[in-house]
Amino acid sequence: MSETNGPRRAAQQMQEAARYLARATRNLDTPTDSHQILTSLVETQASIAQTIRELAQWHRAAAAGTHYSRPHNESARGVMTAVSELDLAAQEADALQETLNRAHGGSSVVNWLETPETESPEPESPEPESPDRDDD
Numbered sequence: 864m865s866e867t868n869g870p871r872r873a874a875q876q877m878q879e880a881a882r883y884l885a886r887a888t889r890n891l892d893t894p895t896d897s898h899q900i901l902t903s904l905v906e907t908q909a910s911i912a913q914t915i916r917e918l919a920q921w922h923r924a925a926a927a928g929t930h931y932s933r934p935h936n937e938s939a940r941g942v943m944t945a946v947s948e949l950d951l952a953a954q955e956a957d958a959l960q961e962t963l964n965r966a967h968g969g970s971s972v973v974n975w976l977e978t979p980e981t982e983s984p985e986p987e988s989p990e991p992e993s994p995d996r997d998d999d
Contacts, residue, residue: 894975901967908963912956919949 884900891897922945925931931938 893977895977898967898970898973898975901963901970905960905963905967908956908960912953912960915949915953915956919946919953922946922949 888900891900922942925942927933927935927939931942
């Protein structure tokens with residue numbers, strides 16, 4: 864695999880894995896899996912945020928005549944737009960990271976059951992006796 868294909872192939876693999884995860888999480892048979900999935904999502908989101916920042920930096924350094932056609936004004940505007948939007952996406956990715964961290968923290972205190980407990984019917988409590996009143 865060539866150097867330039869590495870990042871593109873990694874992005875395709877991540878896309879495929881995310882699609883698989885989206886389908887797989889429709890039904891969780893083991894409740895503790897939700898916490899482990901959140902752990903992985905937190906770590907994955909950190910990598911996504913880093914990737915976005917690195918893409919912004921790469922676009923920021925893209926040079927006319929080297930990375931795109933020099934006299935092509937539309938290309939220069941496209942690069943500036945990409946940088947601006949990637950900077951915004953990096954901020955939003957960091958905010959999502961914080962939100963996922965809070966969800967992960969909430970999940971970490973749950974006493975998950977691996978198998979559902981069978982519900983036992985609550986015993987019927989007798990009606991409280993009313994005191995006898997002798998109003999005679």
